[in-house]
Amino acid sequence: MKILVPVKRVVDANVKVRVKADNTNVDTANLKMALNPFCEIAVEEAVRLKEAGHATEIVVVSIGSKAVQEQMRTAMALGADRGIHVEADDELPALSIAKLLKAVQDKEQASLILLGKQSIDGDNNQTGQMLAALMDAPQATFASKVVVDGNALTVTREVDGGLQTLKLPLPAVVTTDLRLNEPRYAKLPDIMKAKKKPLDTLTVDALGVTLKAHQKLLSVNAPAARQAGIKVASVEELVEKLKNDAKVI
Template sequence: MKVLVPVKRVIDAYVSIRVKSDGSGVDTDNVKMSLNPFCEIALEEAIRLKEAGIATEVVLVSVGSADIDTVIRSGLAMGADRAIRIDADNDIEPLAIAKILKYVVEKEEAGLVITGKQSIDGDNNQTGQMLSALLGWAQATFASEVVIEGDQAKVTREIDGGLETLSIPLPAVVTTDLRLNEPRYPTLPNIMKAKKKPLDVIALADTGVDASKRQTVLNVSPPEERSAGVMVGSVAELVEKLKNEAKVI
């Protein structure tokens, strides 16, 4: 079974975000970029399936310009077999991404797609669900455990009330949550090997997908700074402030 793992380049999770002075977006100049953390979890799960003899090949796919090749190589260093990059802008919307992924899935004849539940920049949490609908495949989102049993996938997913376990037929789309696994760090030998692994580039026009924007960002602004906390001398004073000042009780 071939496993396809879509990945995205984002601003590193430990970088402090700066908003452009004109409010048109986030400043990415000279900012460290990394694999989206949820994508790393998805990739780790796919690699584990291959190590268990369930998956035969792990293929990365990403959409963007040549700038993202470095991040793709880091995914190859983790253990993916090869990668595909759809040459396009770096800010394509989720629906167009899902349509592009559908093209790649059908071209590669993948049996399972594992993707992060969302990216930490847009936080849309849409692409996996859209891809499932476009393919007509089963889906399981927010996975905290994935077990492949024959032509079925048993997925434990996190919901508001606790955990829910689903059994879905393959092929399927699974989106990953934080507690699914702990991604590995690439070793130096694997980093060197990743430089020689195949990275195929496909033009956006070849996919037949219209990536025209359907949304316009009107303004981006940082969150309001929180006011400093205060120390209270007693429980009674705390209750009084919560009731009369914060008005939360």
């Protein structure tokens, strides 16, 4: 079984981002970048499936500028076998990403597409669902447990009412939740080996995909600073503030 794992380059979760002075976007200049945490979980799960004998090859794919190859090498150090870099704009919308991933899947014919449920920059939670729709393939989102059952998958996913168990035929699309696993740390020998693993580069034109502008970013603004709280002398004053000032009762 071949597993395809899309990964994304994002600003490190521990870095505080700032909005550009002209409010056109977030300023990422000189910021530390990292592998999206949910993508890291997807890579870890793919590696565990391979270690258990269910998978024969893990292919990571990323879309963006040449800089994404750094995070792809990180994924290879964690256990992926090879990588596919699709050269494109770093700010593509989810639908364009899904179209490009569909074109890569058409070439690779992976049995399982395993990706993070969302990226921590856009937080859209759209790409996996759109990819499954374009592929006309079964999908399971927010997976907290994945079990290979012959030519099918049994996926436990977290929903509002608790846990839901689905059985999906392959090929399928699965998006990973935080509780699926805890990613390992890459060891120095694995980091050195990752530098020699094959990494192919493709263009949008080579994949035969025509991209369109599906949305337009008007402006980006930082959230308003939290105001200091106040102390009240009595329950009556608290109720009065909640009713007349906060207008919540």
